[in-house]
Amino acid sequence: MTSNLGYGPAEKGILIVLSGPSGVGKGTVCKELRRCAPDIVYSVSATTRPPRAGEVDGVNYFFKTREQFQQLIDQDQMLEWAEYVGNYYGTPRKFVEDTLNSGKDIILEIEVQGALKVKQKFPEGVFIFLLPPSLNELESRIVGRGTESEDSIRSRLSVALDEIALIEHYDYAIINDQVELACSRIRSILTAEHCRKARMVSKIKHWMAEVKK
Numbered sequence: 001m002t003s004n005l006g007y008g009p010a011e012k013g014i015l016i017v018l019s020g021p022s023g024v025g026k027g028t029v030c031k032e033l034r035r036c037a038p039d040i041v042y043s044v045s046a047t048t049r050p051p052r053a054g055e056v057d058g059v060n061y062f063f064k065t066r067e068q069f070q071q072l073i074d075q076d077q078m079l080e081w082a083e084y085v086g087n088y089y090g091t092p093r094k095f096v097e098d099t100l101n102s103g104k105d106i107i108l109e110i111e112v113q114g115a116l117k118v119k120q121k122f123p124e125g126v127f128i129f130l131l132p133p134s135l136n137e138l139e140s141r142i143v144g145r146g147t148e149s150e151d152s153i154r155s156r157l158s159v160a161l162d163e164i165a166l167i168e169h170y171d172y173a174i175i176n177d178q179v180e181l182a183c184s185r186i187r188s189i190l191t192a193e194h195c196r197k198a199r200m201v202s203k204i205k206h207w208m209a210e211v212k213k
């Protein structure tokens with residue numbers, strides 16, 4: 001699928017924000033999206049959290065010290081940033097802007113405080129909230145991933161309900177019951193958003209002029 005569904009000259013890409021509580025499956029769904037929707041670009045965040053086993057700097061995150069992270073904020077290089085269970089996370093601004101200006105769609109996998117900041121700057125973005133089938137399932141997933149200490153699991157679960165409470169600020173809610181289904185729902189949303197956006201494109205406006213004649 002091309003960015004504009006063939007409806008005319010490339011215009012700005014669509015900014016997609018995917019949020020949801022820790023362990024819901026954002027990363028897993030994004031991995032599947034990369035496979036089935038390879039045109040979408042992924043924003044790599046910066047964080048002060050230490051890398052997990054197998055995580056690579058510049059691929060999973062840009063791993064920073066607190067001082068380095070603060071410098072990025074001071075230099076206005078962050079589109080948004082937030083503190084989440086004791087660490088800082090933020091989205092490098094230039095990569096997002098350059099990608100959108102090149103007409104490509106980009107997805108930001110970020111928590112809710114940051115998502116709300118992005119919404120202030122990009123109200124035209126598409127905001128999607130991923131939900132678990134149940135809180136028990138959320139806990140099983142985060143425990144089952146095997147990456148977090150007991151403390152980290154407790155902290156992440158303790159903010160999950162506060163995060164879900166902010167769902168009304170999102171355009172779409174998707175239950176991640178099965179990864180492939182969640183992925184295809186996101187693709188359907190994107191297809192619809194592309195069609196909606198196409199109404200603004202000059203070639204479609206030309207049809208409005210035709211029918212008014």
Ligand SMILES: Nc1ncnc2c1ncn2[C@@H]1O[C@H](COP(=O)(O)OP(=O)(O)OP(=O)(O)O)[C@@H](O)[C@H]1O
Pocket residue numbers: 020021022023024025026027028029141142144145176177178179
């Ligand atoms: N639909 C699903 N059904 C069953 N297990 C799932 C599903 N989606 C994800 N998982 C599993 O849940 C665990 C957490 O998934 P993932 O790491 O993608 O969550 P996340 O939302 O990105 O978490 P975090 O915000 O902490 O990075 C993983 O072990 C993953 O394999």
Ligand SMILES: Nc1nc2c(ncn2[C@@H]2O[C@H](COP(=O)(O)O)[C@@H](O)[C@H]2O)c(=O)[nH]1
Pocket residue numbers: 020021022026045046049080081082084089090091092109110111112113114115
């Ligand atoms: N506000 C932001 N939140 C981000 C960003 N990158 C990731 N995240 C979110 O942080 C939590 C924890 O992530 P983890 O990798 O430690 O499990 C999770 O909700 C991520 O989506 C960001 O740039 N800004």
